[in-house]
Amino acid sequence: xxxxIDLAEVSIVRGGATLLDKIxxxxxxxxxxxxxxxxxxxxxxxxxxxxxxxxxxxGVAGLLGEVLGTVDVFELRPRIGLTSAALAERIPRxxxxxxxxVSAGYAVIGRWRESYxxxxxxxxxxxxxxxxxxxxxxxxxxxxxxxxxxxxxIARALMTDPELLLLDEPAAGLDLAxxxxxxxxxxxxxxxxxxxxxxxxTHHVEEIPAGITHALLLRRGAVVAAGPLADTLxxxxxxxxxxxxxxxxxxxxxxxxxxx
Numbered sequence: 001x002x003x004x005i006d007l008a009e010v011s012i013v014r015g016g017a018t019l020l021d022k023i024x025x026x027x028x029x030x031x032x033x034x035x036x037x038x039x040x041x042x043x044x045x046x047x048x049x050x051x052x053x054x055x056x057x058x059g060v061a062g063l064l065g066e067v068l069g070t071v072d073v074f075e076l077r078p079r080i081g082l083t084s085a086a087l088a089e090r091i092p093r094x095x096x097x098x099x100x101x102v103s104a105g106y107a108v109i110g111r112w113r114e115s116y117x118x119x120x121x122x123x124x125x126x127x128x129x130x131x132x133x134x135x136x137x138x139x140x141x142x143x144x145x146x147x148x149x150x151x152x153x154i155a156r157a158l159m160t161d162p163e164l165l166l167l168d169e170p171a172a173g174l175d176l177a178x179x180x181x182x183x184x185x186x187x188x189x190x191x192x193x194x195x196x197x198x199x200x201x202t203h204h205v206e207e208i209p210a211g212i213t214h215a216l217l218l219r220r221g222a223v224v225a226a227g228p229l230a231d232t233l234x235x236x237x238x239x240x241x242x243x244x245x246x247x248x249x250x251x252x253x254x255x256x257x258x259x260x
Contacts, residue, residue: 093142
C-alpha cells in the first residue's frame, strides 16, 4: 500500500516550547486512524502538519508522495479534505449550503464569481444526500444546527474526492443524539473501501466510529502508542496517555472509558 502520510522524527518548536516531539508515523491509503489524547497533547498541531498548514521545525513530513518544504502547498492542499472548527468559523453564515459544498472545488470559502458545471453541482447534491442533508441545500449555513453544520463540512471535505480526509473533533459540541447520529454516518464513511485514507482527531473514545482501523495516542507532544486499533487502544495505553487509571469497554466496534 502507498503511504499517504509518512513522518520521520517530526518536531514542532514554538517560543521555546516543544509542541511535537520527534513524531514518526506512517498512514497507508487503506487505513482509517484515530488520534486521541488530552488537551495540550499536540493533536491540533499534528493535524496542521498533515494538512500542509505548517512545516516541521525539524524532521521530514511526507504527504501524498510529496515532502513539505519541497512542494507548493497550494497544489497539495486541494488533495486533502479537512473539517475543523477554525474552518467552520470562516464560512459566511449567509452562505447557501449547496454553495458551501460546491465551492470546495475551487478551494475557496464564500462563493464569488467562480463557474461550476453540472457535474460539480451533481456531486455536491450527491454528497449532501449521502450525509442526509440534501433537503437543507437552499438554507443558509447560519440557520443550521451544530450537527447539521458538521455534516455540511464533511460533504465539503469530500467534494474534491480527496486522497486524505482529516476530521478534527467532528463531534465536538454535539448533544448525545447529534453525536450518535454523526458517528453512525462516520462509520459508513470509514467502512467504505472506496473512501480516502482517514484521520479523525478526538478527546473521547466514545466518538470513535466503527470502521477505524488504527490508533495514535499522544501525550505532551510525543507518541504513547501507535498501531492497529485492537493492539493500541487499551486501558493500559489510555491510562498512560491521560495520566489517570482508566477502564475501557468495547461493544460492536464502539468504545467507552471511565475512571478505574
